[in-house]
Amino acid sequence: MIKINSVNWIDLKNGKIEMRDVEIPSEADAVIDGAGKYMMPGLVDMHTHISPLSAKHYLASGVTSVRNTGGNYELIQMVDDMAPNTYATYRFIDGDPGLWGPTSYGTVSTNDMDTAVEAVEELHAQGAKFIKVYGNIQADVLEAVVEKGEALGLEVAADLLHTKSIDAMKAAEYGVKWLEHASSIIQHLFPGYHTQLSDEDFAAIAGKPMDEDKLKGLLLYLMENEVKIVPTLTLYRHLAEGRVFNPPELDASRQMKLLGSDEMLSIDAQFRSIDDQISRELRKRQKWEYEQVKWITEKYLEMGGEVYIGTDAPAGTWVYPGFSMVEELNAFRDFGLDNFEILKKATIEAKKVIGENEGYILLNSNPIERLENILEIDTVFVAGKAFTWDEIAEHQVDGDGMREVFESLEAKYN
Template sequence: MNRNTMRMKGKIKVIEITNGYVFNPDIKSFKQQTLTINSNESETIDAQNKYIIPGLTDMHTHISPFYAKYYLLSSITNVRNTAGMYELINTIDEVSPNIYPTYKMIDGNPGLWGPSGDGHIATNDIVEAMNTVKELHAQGAKFIKVYGNIKTDVLVAVVMQAKQLGLQVAADLIHAHEQTDALHAAKVGVKYLEHASGIIQCLYSEYEPGDFEEMFFLQDVDIDSDVLDDTLDELKSRDIVLVPTLSLYRKNAFGKITVPNTNLVDKIRQDQNVTLDEMFEKLEPSRTSNYKRYAEWEYAVMKIITKRYIDMSGKVYIGTDAPAGFWNYPGYSMIEEMNIFNELGLSPSEVLHRATVMPMEVIGKHENYVILNNNPLDSFDHLMDIYGIVLNGKYYAKEEIESHTIDAAAIYKKFES
């Protein structure tokens, strides 16, 4: 039965995008064709002289209802939420990327973010940590995240409990000491190294996280290539995934926006429901001269680690950690991250493939597409110049997304109750 016959019988409805140039994952380029997408409504969109891509996926971010739509305006239709408040995330409406979530992250006591709160638990108690894994599973978390102060015995128990429930474990080990480095985490069953963290601890026996004074003797980024290769070979043999969030490291070092087109940032700043600039302004004084020097060194090391792992065919995904850190705007930072991957030597088509098709291995296949006014392979800035998006079987024009509002007062009231 052909598609038109099925339409007449009312069996299915489809959105057709005609006359556009569609990104073909096999050839990593664009080819003019018609896209047919299962839908809740029948609609034909003329995409003459437009470019169609699968939606981007930010593989490490922290979404909120207050700025969810700005991911869409940056061509992001999926996010991997790497910790946050369960109740807050579940207030997000449909004008938002699909969320592949975890919620409360598990840290040791004392917690790097203080005592247990809505977005994390700080504990050295194995039973409490295992119960948190069960709670997250019941909430629908897709994976578990652990943080840098977690104790070894607790980490082992968390991984074991997660495995029993069919969940993988991601670790942020930026602030971890040598007893919980990347190799140790990999050996006990951690799957993801967020921020490509824990690897520096394997490379420098002198490394003390956060010690901005003592690290200056390493400023020349003098990495032992044999140690680096041995470390990454071991990680690759265990199929460890890196999500390096290089734009976060760059912002820590330089604290400035790197993409020329700032129209999207202007929109975020003008949105009264978004208070990110206030947060960034409060954080900025902590970027002392010593911190900046240390952060420049750290950024240089992380680029070397990321490039070497990619060259070894290790799994590396693109993510941003927005809005954590300094001036790290949701959506917009994804464009910065893609530019850095391009600077590492990946072609624009390889970067686009890595940001669109590759994440489906983790989050699952989707039929969300972005229609762009210009070719993103000419400039990733064009990813912020959308014409429209097909999201979960519905078409949204750019103007519809831009004008979408939330009831911020109702959200705040819900939390007060």
């Protein structure tokens, strides 16, 4: 048992801070002086892609649980103890041609219902908690995936950002329960819209106002069908604006320095390579999508729809594992939520979905005053273990072992 004495406990259920002693079940016995410090449940990133290389960076920013929305079973099994709890799916199911190419260690690209159903069975055997489908999936395949998923107790989550045929209404009709990135809602509101439109056709659609009555009708239908959305606003914003952080001082944080100095992860090089290829026209489109998704999210929250907080790290550009949760939390301030409400959504509400995985963070500053104070990590408690900031920063993964597994997967699928 670990005991933290006289700590300022942030009671997110009741919206108050009270000084008290806190006990955490642990394989170790320790007493920590919590005087002057703040403690709360750890954050949950509800849309991300964890890897052995990125795992510690979630803890470094106070994220103690993740909902992994696509990846590879064998690689995720290599994540060591210096990591958040993981509520995962693995290979996602796309159409053929796949948006990320043919079937590989990360995707099953098929227009064949039997092959897709076999992929669902594989996920179930691996212990996946849900199924993820992608933007080129065909309608009959999606229906078969949902039917098999329901039989096995697995909900279907859909990333339909690039779909040309399945809008949010159809997805809900088929039984999809999660719209990642709040995707395919725009396609319903602006018929004919898709991400491959010509500049001229995009300008014509973007020049039209959103039909508020149509939006309300759709959102009511999604609520009736218990559809949840994860808007990943920070992803849209960085694609539109580039390397601009919210708030700007996050760029000087020790978490950013740690990410930048991690030579095995090499995430900044990845982001720069992508960012250099983003045209002015694409940024314009991303800005338009960002504004639409913000409005959709605000209305769904107002109506009582289920909205969860996630980042899609490390997708796109400048969306970092762990660190970008703070940006996403700040984005929710635009919806009139106070910091207690935002943190409750990112902890207590999220854990109702992924299960009550125990995770807590001990902070040197009060996150209710400023959400970015979450980065003032003293100690992270997860899965019965306690890790100080220094221990997290100094941790190294088994790079050789990971390369061996990766090479074996490439050989298997190529």
